[in-house]
Amino acid sequence: MSNILDSIRAQYEQNKQGQQSFDNGTDFSKYFAVRLEEGDDSGESTIRLMPTKDGASPFEEGHWHSIQVGGKWRKLYCRKHNDGEHCPLCEIEAELKSTGSEEDKKISKQFKAKKFYIVKLIDRDNEQDGVKFWRFPHNWKGEGALDKMIPIFTKKGDITLPREGRDLVLILGRDDRKYTKITSIMSEDVSLLTEDTTKAKAWISDTTTWKDIYKAQPVEYLEIIANGDTPVWDKGLQKFVAKGEEGEVEFSYNKTETKTETKTEEVTTEAETTTTSKNNDDELPF
Numbered sequence: 001m002s003n004i005l006d007s008i009r010a011q012y013e014q015n016k017q018g019q020q021s022f023d024n025g026t027d028f029s030k031y032f033a034v035r036l037e038e039g040d041d042s043g044e045s046t047i048r049l050m051p052t053k054d055g056a057s058p059f060e061e062g063h064w065h066s067i068q069v070g071g072k073w074r075k076l077y078c079r080k081h082n083d084g085e086h087c088p089l090c091e092i093e094a095e096l097k098s099t100g101s102e103e104d105k106k107i108s109k110q111f112k113a114k115k116f117y118i119v120k121l122i123d124r125d126n127e128q129d130g131v132k133f134w135r136f137p138h139n140w141k142g143e144g145a146l147d148k149m150i151p152i153f154t155k156k157g158d159i160t161l162p163r164e165g166r167d168l169v170l171i172l173g174r175d176d177r178k179y180t181k182i183t184s185i186m187s188e189d190v191s192l193l194t195e196d197t198t199k200a201k202a203w204i205s206d207t208t209t210w211k212d213i214y215k216a217q218p219v220e221y222l223e224i225i226a227n228g229d230t231p232v233w234d235k236g237l238q239k240f241v242a243k244g245e246e247g248e249v250e251f252s253y254n255k256t257e258t259k260t261e262t263k264t265e266e267v268t269t270e271a272e273t274t275t276t277s278k279n280n281d282d283e284l285p286f
């Protein structure tokens with residue numbers, strides 16, 4: 001018996017290692033996410049969108065693959081869409097799409113990169129954290145967070161201006177599945193970004209970009225996932241390796257196939273609610 005326990009402990013430690021190799025140095029105070037505490041059915045968050053230097057849109061676009069890794073939904077940075085580089089997950093998607101099989105085409109959808117918006121902001125409830133980044137999904141039905149903010153820009157002008165801008169209040173509720181959702185977004189009266197010069201200087205001069213915060217996973221990590229395996233951090237090799245035995249590629253397709261249904265549901269939920277109970281994942285850089 002103790003042997004089994006030993007191997008479980010070893011496995012646990014190894015998985016923890018794999019996680020830590022990512023989380024090392026991650027400053028969680030840099031991620032903004034909407035979240036209701038357990039037991040609360042409503043609430044609100046007040047934010048101030050940071051101005052952009054060159055008059056560009058404050059809403060930057062990024063792409064991530066949303067895939068289950070070791071039973072947990074992860075957002076995996078897409079190098080192809082974000083940087084024009086090679087992305088093993090986009091490659092699998094293209095491969096599956098090109099076989100001519102309807103079934104493969106269906107499976108390919110779960111490997112499709114999804115568009116997100118990222119905006120730099122101040123969390124009024126946690127100003128001491130400085131600038132934060134909020135990533136939220138594009139909603140094809142026009143019911144996402146961006147769709148709720150655009151009308152405010154249209155009506156009130158550039159609400160990101162440090163002097164003539166406005167705070168935004170995100171009204172939170174829960175959807176049928178009890179996930180936190182943004183019910184509505186309202187703008188406050190015109191106000192200064194801050195009256196505190198030290199804060200103002202720090203916030204305005206902060207050059208952090210979303211790519212510094214939502215970091216790309218190593219290519220080898222994505223390759224293992226593209227093969228249908230679970231990556232674990234190998235301390236000895238100092239790199240990610242597939243967990244357990246080497247899987248056959250054909251078999252890995254079968255494995256992912258069984259996930260298709262769950263996956264579809266997940267995507268719908270995300271599109272509808274902007275933020276779900278996967279908030280823990282949302283706080284992670286991936």
Ligand SMILES: [Zn+2]
Nearest residue numbers: 078087090113
């Ligand atoms: Zn990709």
